[in-house]
Amino acid sequence: MADKPTDLVQGTLDMLILKALALQPMHGYGIGVRLEQMSKGVFRLNAGSLFVAFQRLQRAGLISSEWKATENSRRAKYYALTGQGRKRLERETREWGRQVAAIGRILEAS
């Protein structure tokens, strides 16, 4: 069996992909680059994890895909947020904020 990321990482990766798509539809490579840029190089994602996540998100109905021409007039599969995906992103962002705040409080408590 292939190694799976832990649940936390898995959930987080999904959230990050949704965030990356929040502005506009993007193709797989673009998403990878964008995540790397946004995290200032902390997250380097390989194609395997990304594509597994795309497949998962798409099956959950959070993103949709479509083959389109790129700016370099190459055909690529573009992923876009669905309405459901947007709602999920909002919820997860809120939840994440709450969790980070809570964890922060715990860590600073002592």
Added chain:
Amino acid sequence: MAFLRSMAVGFRSLFRKERVEAELDEELRVFVEMAAEAKMKGGMSREDALRAVRLEQGSREVTKEMVRSAGWESFLETCSQDVRYGFRQLRKNRGLTVVCALTLAIGIGATTAIFSVVDSLLLRPLPYPNSHRIVRIWNTFSPRGMTELTASEPEFLEYRETQTLAHVAGFALGSVTLTGRGEPARLSDNWGTSDFFAVLGTPPALGRSFSPDEYEPGHNQVVILSHHLWQDRFGSNPSIIGKPVILDGQSCTVIGMMPATFRAPTGDIDVWQPLPIAANSSNLGNHYLNLVGDLKPQVSLEQSKAELQTTLARVEQKYPAYYSEAVGLGVNLVPLREQIVGNVRPTVLVLMGGVAFMLMIACTNIASLLLAHGEVRKNEVATRIAIGAGRARIIRQLLAENLLLLLAGGAAGLAVAYVGLKLVPVEQSLPFQQVGPPSLDSRVLSFAVIICMSTGLLFGLMPALKTSHPVLNEILKERGRGAMGSRHQRRTRSVLVMSEIAFSVVLLAGAGLMIASLIRLLGVQLGFDSANVVTMRVSLPELRYPNGRSATFYKDLQEKVRSLPSVRAVAIVNQLPMNEVLANSSFEIEGRQLETGTNIANTQVISPDYFGVMRIPLIRGRALDERDLNPMPSTVVVNQTLARKLWPDEDATGKRLRLKSEAPWLTVVGIVSDIKNEGSRKGTKPELYFLYTEKSFGLWTDLRSMTLVVRTTSQPEQLVSAIRGELNSLDPDLPIYKLQTLEEIVSASTSQVRLPAVLLSVFAGIALLLAAVGVYGVLAYTVAQSRREIGVRMALGAPRQHILKLFLGLGIKWAALGGSVGLMAAFILVRFMRSMLFEIGPYDPTIFLSVAGVLGIVVLMACYFPASRATSVDPIVALRYD
């Protein structure tokens, strides 16, 4: 919603695999191109960029595999791989596969067949709505230990007023002759009172039920047919309803036909007719009514019984003179199912237990075979784990193999069950007439599936877990050590073998007890000679045989049959031996008052040659003679039991007795030796033999129906058509029925013991064989695994005897431990067989000792061959081996 989408996408990738694959391929290619382009912008050459990307991203195939295996559909795919692989494995080990599948087929098949019997007798509801509320109502008479007495009309009329039962109905059983439709046929007839069908809750399938006025005397010339009679005699023609048929020479209108699934509570019934009972009947002496009733909802059996008991007391008060002699009369209610299956329940349950044991042995055997096979495959498994297979996947693969085995075994098992039910004559000794035949219906099939699953878990999971759990370095270590396998594996195998032995001991003990019972039963001296005697019953309808004619008819018939070639002797009798219920009567003797209880005897009505035909020896005096008729009989012959009981110290001949005060005195002229008239399982009762006369002389027996008994010089079956011809020449409208040889009758009477004896022996035989195969297999395997050790021992000078003893000792240890556990279990379990046994106690020491002996011999035999093979090991070859 998301689930549905995931399903849809999953199916798409399953069924449009290439398309999905191509899309993923293209997407990945674009990804790599873009990544390379980005790098080329930094000044790399195209080649270097592509290489760098590949280094960064890993192999494209691995990526694709990751994406593929993330979906649920990949689970299905690997499963189908497992199945295909399992199939190949099974084909490769054809011998093992066949042995396992056969073992399973026998185990599952026998279990399923017996379960279908259990289901139809004990579990499935009887074929009536509210069947659990239907009860049989019996009078009881505790002073004589009688528990199933039929009721009289006044008693029935009073019971019918009950508050606790919704309906009470009476019925009487008999037979009528159907004429005018091909060969005359004797039909079993059930005369029921008005609520009979209401109690059973079943209306006719065609036509209507009896109307109230048809229960009036004189208006009851109507009949309802059974489904099978309607098929056999009326060609399933619905237009028969409303037409007349001739029953006992009288015209009766067919008004209905019962459904095919309807079963009479007493067994095979051909026709139903109304039984009129006058509302003011005071017929106290004739106790002929069988009673059934259905409890009202919320009423318990006990409540109803208590109520009927007080009802009976009311009847007793109403007719004090009649009941004054019958102090101790009571009422008993028996649930209908209990009435039907009560006496066969132990047999059926013991058979179920026996077959379950056999199945356990089959499972154990397969488990130990697979375990041994697993050891052989340890290297394969270790290699697979080494190159990255997960344990779950290995277990799944092994289970897939077992599942295939199970499917093959289960399917073959159903075939075994089907054939088994057809071949084994269960109908004869179990009451399927009343409950419907056993069948492989959906209930039984689901049982079979459950059995398959649980056996699969039993025999499959343990070896799979063990095989999938190799500790790699241990395998290497063991290969180096080459001893008799690790302690752990050895213990598992020993436990399996010992439990097989224990299970078969239990079965052997059960079978042994049944066989001993059967031998004793077959060895019972019946007191008559059953070889070469054919019997058949003839009934003369009252209409066509009025006074004086039936005696002439029977006389003519005997004479005609006597003149046939190869007929030795001919006689008639009112009732044949091996009959559970014989007509009996009370009587009185001259000069002495008999106590209640000693004045009852079975009443046999015979023609003078009966003792000759049956070869019943005369002990004293002479046989009956036609000249004793004047025209009523003046003489009687008694059996030894009666003579001994009534005149222990005197000569019985010359004494006089009579049936009741107004009947003529009869002189005892002879004493015949006892016969087992009520079947070999029962003792002989006092019996009186009277000469046949047409007019009853105080007897309660139907003298219009007599059984012809014919002793022949050759096979009696060949004579049947000749006898039928003679009968037809006398009266073409008389049916011959109950045509049987005396040997068949005797053999049928032992079927209650024979069926479990034969089946348990078969189970025990198979169990023993399986256990022997198991012992042989495991020991042979142990020997094969220990070749190195044997080689070392021999090289160091161990004599061959020593090696032989070493391995035989292993077998003896298994036999001793497994055998004693089995004997203990048997000791606990055989008490459930007590009611099935005949003249042998469940704890018979001979049986237990023989079981131990048989087991010891079989285990030693099974051990001898592998053990002696061990001694033939050549130390040089063995040490070089592996």
